[in-house]
Every structure is written in structure tokens, then in C-alpha cells.
Amino acid sequence: xxxxxxxxxxxxxxxxxxxxxxxxxxxxxxxxxxxxxxxxxxxxxxxxxxxxxxxxxxxxxxxxxxxxxxxxxxxxxxxxxxxxxxxxxxxxxxxxxxxxxxxxxxxxxxxxxxxxxxxxxxxxxxxxxxxxxxxxxx
Numbered sequence: 001x002x003x004x005x006x007x008x009x010x011x012x013x014x015x016x017x018x019x020x021x022x023x024x025x026x027x028x029x030x031x032x033x034x035x036x037x038x039x040x041x042x043x044x045x046x047x048x049x050x051x052x053x054x055x056x057x058x059x060x061x062x063x064x065x066x067x068x069x070x071x072x073x074x075x076x077x078x079x080x081x082x083x084x085x086x087x088x089x090x091x092x093x094x095x096x097x098x099x100x101x102x103x104x105x106x107x108x109x110x111x112x113x114x115x116x117x118x119x120x121x122x123x124x125x126x127x128x129x130x131x132x133x134x135x136x137x138x
Contacts, residue, residue: 007070009053014042016060016067029094031059032103058111 066074
């Protein structure tokens with residue numbers, strides 16, 4: 001009998017990540033899931049929630065079926081730009097466990113239709129600019 005963990009969800013995640021030449025930190029950046037959580041999934045110590053499974057699939061550019069069912073034949077797409085190109089302060093932010101809610105929000109925003117994304121981006125910029133202005137009403 002074949003070992004049931006030999007081709008587990010976590011092993012398929014790791015295989016795709018390594019094929020793309022990504023570190024766990026890079027997958028963390030792209031999925032909004034913390035590096036320790038990804039490590040636990042890859043080692044089979046944790047099973048991802050449906051939301052996390054979908055986020056991992058989206059980050060890896062893979063259909064969820066390819067991650068759940070080892071018999072699905074899938075060739076990962078070529079992806080550009082690495083987080084290694086980001087300034088060190090952003091890399092450190094991404095690796096910090098406290099950044100998870102911000103990364104999740106950014107991921108959710110990235111899945112919105114273009115018009116909604118642009119609207120939210122403008123709103124965020126307006127709020128940020130307003131916070132920079134001195135408050136004269138005090």
C-alpha cells in the first residue's frame with residue numbers, strides 16, 4: 001500500500017513552490033498566509049482551510065483541483081517579479097506574523113474587478129493623504 005502522505009496537499013504545494021523557485025517567504029507574500037503556516041501545511045502538520053487552499057492555489061497560479069487531486073496533470077505558469085526585489089523593510093513586514101491581516105486584505109482586494117480595485121486604491125490614497133495633513137480643528 002502506498003504511503004497516504006506521499007502525495008499530500010502539502011507535498012503538492014511544496015513541489016509547485018520549488019518548481020517556481022520560490023521560497024516559503026515568497027509564497028507567503030503572494031498568498032497572504034504566514035510562512036510558519038505554509039511550512040506546517042507543506043510538512044503535513046496542518047490542513048489548510050478552504051480559504052487558505054484557494055489562496056495558495058491562486059498564488060501558485062494553479063487550479064485547486066491540481067492541489068487536491070494528485071492525478072490532475074498541471075504545468076505551473078511562468079510568473080514574474082520576486083519579492084526579493086522589494087525593499088528590505090517590505091520584506092521584513094511581510095515576514096512578520098502581525099502583517100497577516102494586511103496581506104489578507106491586499107489579497108482580497110486583488111481579486112476584485114478592476115473598477116472596484118481602482119476605486120478602493122483611490123480611497124486608500126485619499127485617507128493616507130488626509131492623515132498627513134495637520135488637524136486644524138483641535
